[in-house]
Amino acid sequence: MHVRGTVAGDVEVRTVSTSYGESELAEVPVRLAVESDHLDDVTTTTSPFDAAETETDGGTLSDGGAHAADPTTITLWNKWTESAELLEPGMELLVTNAEEDEFRGEQQYATTGDSYVVVAPSFHVNVTAIRNWVECPRLYYLNKLSGVPLNYPVVKGTLVHEVFGDLLRGRDLEESIDARVEERGLELGLLGETADAVAEDVRENATAIEGWLEQGRLTAENEETAATAGDDSEAAFTPAESSWRSEQLLISETFGIRGRADAVRRGAPVELKTGKNLKKEPRFKDKVQAACYALLLEEHGGDVDTGTLLYTKNSALDRNEETGDLTPAKEFSMGDGLLKFVVRLRNELAAMEVSGDVPTGYEGSAKCEYCFEQDTCMVVSGRLDQESKAGQIGQALPAAEREYFDRFYRAIEAERRAVHREFAKLWEQDAQERADDDRALIDLAFLESTELAEGRWELRARRTGGATSKLREGDLVLASNGHPVRGSAELARIERLDEDEILLTADEPVEVTRLDVYPSELTTDRLLAALHDALLKGDERRKDVLFDRAEPEFEPLEETFIPNNDAQDEAVRKAVGADDCALIHGPPGTGKTYTIARAIRAMVERGERVLLSAFTNRAVDNALEALLDQLDGEIGEDSVASPAQRNGDGEAVDVVRVGSESGVREDMQPYRLDRAGDPGERAATLQNAQVVAATTATCGSRVMKEQRFDAALVDEAAQLTEPGTHAAINLADRFVLVGDHEQLPPVVQSEGGTRRVSSGANGDEPRAADLTESLFERLVDRYPEAGVMLTKQYRMNQRIQAFASQEFYDGKLRPASGDVAGRTLDDLSGVTRDDLPTELRDAVTFVDVDGDGSRYTDSEEAARIAEMVEEYRAAGLDAADIGVIAPFRAQVSELSKHVPDEVAVDTVDRFQGSSQEVIIVSFTATDSLEGPIFEDYRRINVALTRPKRALVLVGDANALATDPVYSRMLEWARR
Numbered sequence: 001m002h003v004r005g006t007v008a009g010d011v012e013v014r015t016v017s018t019s020y021g022e023s024e025l026a027e028v029p030v031r032l033a034v035e036s037d038h039l040d041d042v043t044t045t046t047s048p049f050d051a052a053e054t055e056t057d058g059g060t061l062s063d064g065g066a067h068a069a070d071p072t073t074i075t076l077w078n079k080w081t082e083s084a085e086l087l088e089p090g091m092e093l094l095v096t097n098a099e100e101d102e103f104r105g106e107q108q109y110a111t112t113g114d115s116y117v118v119v120a121p122s123f124h125v126n127v128t129a130i131r132n133w134v135e136c137p138r139l140y141y142l143n144k145l146s147g148v149p150l151n152y153p154v155v156k157g158t159l160v161h162e163v164f165g166d167l168l169r170g171r172d173l174e175e176s177i178d179a180r181v182e183e184r185g186l187e188l189g190l191l192g193e194t195a196d197a198v199a200e201d202v203r204e205n206a207t208a209i210e211g212w213l214e215q216g217r218l219t220a221e222n223e224e225t226a227a228t229a230g231d232d233s234e235a236a237f238t239p240a241e242s243s244w245r246s247e248q249l250l251i252s253e254t255f256g257i258r259g260r261a262d263a264v265r266r267g268a269p270v271e272l273k274t275g276k277n278l279k280k281e282p283r284f285k286d287k288v289q290a291a292c293y294a295l296l297l298e299e300h301g302g303d304v305d306t307g308t309l310l311y312t313k314n315s316a317l318d319r320n321e322e323t324g325d326l327t328p329a330k331e332f333s334m335g336d337g338l339l340k341f342v343v344r345l346r347n348e349l350a351a352m353e354v355s356g357d358v359p360t361g362y363e364g365s366a367k368c369e370y371c372f373e374q375d376t377c378m379v380v381s382g383r384l385d386q387e388s389k390a391g392q393i394g395q396a397l398p399a400a401e402r403e404y405f406d407r408f409y410r411a412i413e414a415e416r417r418a419v420h421r422e423f424a425k426l427w428e429q430d431a432q433e434r435a436d437d438d439r440a441l442i443d444l445a446f447l448e449s450t451e452l453a454e455g456r457w458e459l460r461a462r463r464t465g466g467a468t469s470k471l472r473e474g475d476l477v478l479a480s481n482g483h484p485v486r487g488s489a490e491l492a493r494i495e496r497l498d499e500d501e502i503l504l505t506a507d508e509p510v511e512v513t514r515l516d517v518y519p520s521e522l523t524t525d526r527l528l529a530a531l532h533d534a535l536l537k538g539d540e541r542r543k544d545v546l547f548d549r550a551e552p553e554f555e556p557l558e559e560t561f562i563p564n565n566d567a568q569d570e571a572v573r574k575a576v577g578a579d580d581c582a583l584i585h586g587p588p589g590t591g592k593t594y595t596i597a598r599a600i601r602a603m604v605e606r607g608e609r610v611l612l613s614a615f616t617n618r619a620v621d622n623a624l625e626a627l628l629d630q631l632d633g634e635i636g637e638d639s640v641a642s643p644a645q646r647n648g649d650g651e652a653v654d655v656v657r658v659g660s661e662s663g664v665r666e667d668m669q670p671y672r673l674d675r676a677g678d679p680g681e682r683a684a685t686l687q688n689a690q691v692v693a694a695t696t697a698t699c700g701s702r703v704m705k706e707q708r709f710d711a712a713l714v715d716e717a718a719q720l721t722e723p724g725t726h727a728a729i730n731l732a733d734r735f736v737l738v739g740d741h742e743q744l745p746p747v748v749q750s751e752g753g754t755r756r757v758s759s760g761a762n763g764d765e766p767r768a769a770d771l772t773e774s775l776f777e778r779l780v781d782r783y784p785e786a787g788v789m790l791t792k793q794y795r796m797n798q799r800i801q802a803f804a805s806q807e808f809y810d811g812k813l814r815p816a817s818g819d820v821a822g823r824t825l826d827d828l829s830g831v832t833r834d835d836l837p838t839e840l841r842d843a844v845t846f847v848d849v850d851g852d853g854s855r856y857t858d859s860e861e862a863a864r865i866a867e868m869v870e871e872y873r874a875a876g877l878d879a880a881d882i883g884v885i886a887p888f889r890a891q892v893s894e895l896s897k898h899v900p901d902e903v904a905v906d907t908v909d910r911f912q913g914s915s916q917e918v919i920i921v922s923f924t925a926t927d928s929l930e931g932p933i934f935e936d937y938r939r940i941n942v943a944l945t946r947p948k949r950a951l952v953l954v955g956d957a958n959a960l961a962t963d964p965v966y967s968r969m970l971e972w973a974r975r
């Protein structure tokens with residue numbers, strides 16, 4: 001029986017005498033969530049971070065100890081008392097294979113010899129993290145904080161792992177080495193390596209792998225010979241056909257552990273290490289890592305009794321010079337004790353993370369004097385004034401900076417826990433729920449899997465039904481034959497996502513019938529590294545400005561850059577002349593992109609190296625396109641061969657777009673930096689580029705972190721969290737932020753869902769709100785004189801613009817020209833407004849629809865909107881010129897059923913940054929005005945400022961009139 005619940009009080013460990021001698025025990029008061037024989041049935045989460053109320057047989061359970069039932073006692077015996085000592089009230093606890101007992105009329109539970117005790121099982125710990133933790137908890141923390149920098153051992157390690165995977169899949173060794181080294185050309189070039197030298201280095205390591213595979217081959221052949229005695233046919237063996245498999249992603253719903261095993265041979269884990277080990281036994285931390293995978297494999301039905309570590313450097317060592325055991329492959333037996341030890345380690349890590357503490361190093365027994373990271377550890381401790389076993393050096397950061405660090409650290413960790421909740425949903429939600437939540441594509445019909453030349457697989461499946469989802473081409477997904485965790489599942493990449501068919505690539509074949517969004521911690525990892533770099537490595541002058549100790553300064557410029565728009569002109573002067581930073585506030589359609597492009601051109605003409613960044617790929621590509629126009633470059637045949645543009649003096653300007661193939665727009669592909677190729681040449685292309693364009697997320701990548709710029713221009717800056725902004729501006733001496741804080745704020749997953757369980761020294765609630773205010777907004781408020789607001793808009797008819805201008809921009813937003821002010825549908829070829837019903841002839845119209853009273857959908861609004869779309873089309877308008885905005889995904893789906901496919905229907909968030917000739921807003925309003933569109937007036941600002949020529953508002957006037965802003969909106973729309 002498995003028991004799971006929330007710790008309801010303090011825990012004490014004591015020693016008792018039993019018939020076996022002295023034993024330790026801990027009695028833990030727990031409010032049970034649910035009891036079951038099968039974990040599959042344990043569907044309730046009482047995660048301290050999960051505020052959701054959940055119905056169970058035991059009554060209504062809610063977060064934080066408001067359970068109906070009284071606490072029950074769970075007794076943890078012997079070694080598990082170590083985990084018991086980590087528990088704090090509010091933490092979640094899971095005990096597997098517990099025994100049940102009745103004591104004084106009360107049901108109680110206790111661990112048995114087969115039990116595992118899991119602290120905070122919803123906290124999902126990566127296997128690599130456990131490996132670091134066993135080395136030293138502080139090392140784990142330091143790695144998490146700064147990320148892994150670009151260095152040769154790391155890239156080589158990755159290459160050797162890739163070649164290993166290829167060999168397992170039956171690829172030829174030399175072919176694999178050449179291809180893999182070529183793929184990493186850019187990274188190797190930045191490290192100053194040549195392809196030949198790296199290939200040689202990888203080859204040395206690969207010898208060990210080949211030798212080991214050879215052994216496996218013999219064993220497999222022996223088995224085969226025994227099975228098919230007398231058969232002398234040449235049974236060509238390839239690893240892929242045997243009981244081996246390459247990289248396997250394993251996710252545990254019991255132990256809160258996940259990771260990718262390098263390989264699995266006859267059901268047992270094999271880990272590859274590119275270092276040497278001359279001892280007979282594998283290193284302890286390596287055993288721990290293999291044991292984690294063993295645990296996960298057992299949960300998936302395996303029975304693992306060995307683990308193998310392959311130290312590839314051993315085979316490259318000279319026997320005459322080295323003493324010890326040079327065999328690369330070291331096998332060890334996987335005892336029960338080790339598996340339990342691993343779970344206890346994981347418990348230590350999870351408990352510390354859940355209570356928000358920072359490791360000191362005293363938790364483990366590692367000796368600091370032998371540690372490579374000792375200096376870093378001491379510096380970090382010194383700068384952040386943290387307790388550390390290694391000691392502190394250097395001067396502590398000023399209190400304001402430490403406070404900032406702590407605040408953002410907690411907020412980012414809250415985001416990480418939100419990602420973990422997404423993992424839990426992989427098994428807590430059923431397929432239909434996940435599909436309804438846009439988290440999965442289900443009911444696919446598997447078509448075929450085809451082996452590709454390099455040993456990977458191409459998977460094809462047919463879509464049934466018209467389901468939508470968040471999934472996009474280029475995304476990593478969990479492709480499964482029915483269940484992403486319990487079934488057979490592979491991490492796969494979506495290569496093509498057509499209306500009726502999906503094409504994926506994966507390391508191993510799977511009969512795919514379902515795709516799930518793969519929750520990734522990459523974003524949180526990068527935010528943390530950006531925070532670390534900004535504070536611990538950041539320039540002092542930059543920090544003076546960020547922390548309110550110095551006003552931004554400007555070099556006065558006399559030049560005119562944009563003659564027909566004073567605000568834009570001033571903005572460019574500020575951007576070019578800024579010593580520290582400039583802020584450009586651009587309301588909808590006011591030429592932000594144009595201004596950015598002009599400013600970059602001016603900087604480039606001054607010989608500066610510039611980073612162009614934005615939150616989304618779309619904005620990066622838009623700005624890049626505008627820049628290419630400015631640089632007088634046509635994107636044509638010539639630029640494909642040589643994507644160099646000319647500057648004002650006719651000199652070539654190298655422009656490079658860094659991003660994935662699927663992320664970058666088709667017409668910007670010629671500028672995209674291919675990472676594969678000759679190392680020296682790849683690195684030179686990036687290093688010589690005068691303008692590099694990449695999303696802020698990509699700015700946090702290892703490759704981009706090596707680049708330096710004179711200036712960074714960041715578009716959509718109001719949608720970026722502070723650490724998200726740092727990721728880009730850390731790379732440059734000065735920065736320009738461009739955005740509009742009256743439009744959508746940064747998206748934060750953990751909003752409202754975060755809660756700390758303990759109230760230790762840092763016992764405040766993490767304020768998710770810290771991430772919802774952008775650096776742009778904070779600086780605009782703090783240094784208004786460093787900013788310029790653009791006021792002439794080039795998009796909307798005057799009547800459309802009036803309300804937003806008044807309500808959100810103090811009436812300052814004006815049409816750029818008479819032409820803009822007087823835009824109507826008549827300007828569009830083939831469209832006659834007189835053919836429209838009278839109410840749709842105006843630039844702004846309100847259509848009162850009582851609605852059907854449902855909360856998230858409104859079929860009456862949908863039906864009325866479908867009629868209007870037909871009326872517009874009858875008057876000559878293209879369906880593609882119409883956009884429909886709705887507050888809820890459910891209403892978006894409802895509307896999609898009623899209108900032609902060419903009409904763009906989506907939520908406000910997806911419309912930000914785009915515009916349409918006609919916009920129809922479906923308010924789906926009920927009496928209470930609930931829903932995201934109503935919670936934040938900035939959303940309605942975005943919705944109302946998307947159209948150029950006509951805006952139609954559809955909703956229940958009585959409901960809308962209950963709110964002062966909407967009431968004014970109604971007044972304006974009905975005028």
Ligand SMILES: Nc1ncnc2c1ncn2[C@@H]1O[C@H](COP(=O)(O)OP(=O)(O)OP(=O)(O)O)[C@@H](O)[C@H]1O
Nearest residue numbers: 564565586587588589590591592593594794913914
């Ligand atoms: N100074 C100018 N003179 C002439 N046209 C301009 C000027 N500034 C901007 N425009 C034009 O106005 C249109 C909108 O400009 P742009 O795309 O730069 O706006 P934006 O503020 O980036 O828009 P969004 O709010 O969608 O982000 C473009 O067609 C652009 O060429």
